[in-house]
Amino acid sequence: MTTRWLTAEEQRAWRAYIAATHLLEDAIDRQLQQEAGMPHLYYSILANLSEVPDRRLRMTDLAEKSKITRSRLTYAVTRLEKDGLVRREGCPSDKRGSTAILTDAGMDVLERTAPGHVETVRAAIFDHLTPEQVGQLEEISAGIARALEGDGGEVAREDLPWRRRSSSPCT
Numbered sequence: 001m002t003t004r005w006l007t008a009e010e011q012r013a014w015r016a017y018i019a020a021t022h023l024l025e026d027a028i029d030r031q032l033q034q035e036a037g038m039p040h041l042y043y044s045i046l047a048n049l050s051e052v053p054d055r056r057l058r059m060t061d062l063a064e065k066s067k068i069t070r071s072r073l074t075y076a077v078t079r080l081e082k083d084g085l086v087r088r089e090g091c092p093s094d095k096r097g098s099t100a101i102l103t104d105a106g107m108d109v110l111e112r113t114a115p116g117h118v119e120t121v122r123a124a125i126f127d128h129l130t131p132e133q134v135g136q137l138e139e140i141s142a143g144i145a146r147a148l149e150g151d152g153g154e155v156a157r158e159d160l161p162w163r164r165r166s167s168s169p170c171t
Contacts, residue, residue, distance in 0.1 A: 023124075024124050025040065027120055028120055028124070031116055031117060032117060035112075035116045036109055036112075036113040041066070041072075041076055042076055042080055043113065043117065044066055045062065045073070045077065045100075046102060046107075046109065047110060048065045049062070049101070049102035050102055050107060054101075055102035055107065056089075056099050056101040057099065057100055058098070058099050059073060059074070059088075059097065059098050059100055060097070062077075062100050084105045085102070085103055085105055085106030086100050086101065086102060086106055087100075087101050087103055088100055089101060
């Protein structure tokens with residue numbers, strides 16, 4: 001099998017992408033640490049919970065939505081639980097499952113932190129792009145995500161850490 005090396009143009013694009021994503025994640029983490037004392041991952045967990053009915057999700061579904069392993073999610077939710085921002089409840093229909101619930105205190109932190117977060121994202125990305133480039137960014141990013149998740153017309157990838165076990169709703 002022959003290695004398909006990156007062309008010079010692909011190498012420049014790859015390195016620009018890596019530099020931009022590292023710098024962006026650092027800027028967002030610094031802002032969230034400063035304003036809320038939490039990393040971007042924890043903020044994203046709160047945001048994901050805030051966007052669903054009753055601000056609750058089964059842990060396996062939250063891991064998939066957050067694109068992280070269940071063990072990493074468990075660690076993060078334990079920390080958020082200690083801070084009173086999230087609580088967990090067992091799943092009556094599945095003794096192994098549990099549900100993460102965004103508390104009122106968690107919603108308050110999210111609402112207080114969101115304006116600074118949005119301003120950081122806007123200043124780091126969207127203030128530097130034309131409307132056409134915003135559309136291109138969405139199209140490119142969505143295409144990469146679909147390909148990595150196996151949702152681009154092919155069978156969904158089961159080797160992704162958050163897809164290793166199916167989830168059923170807690171009832």
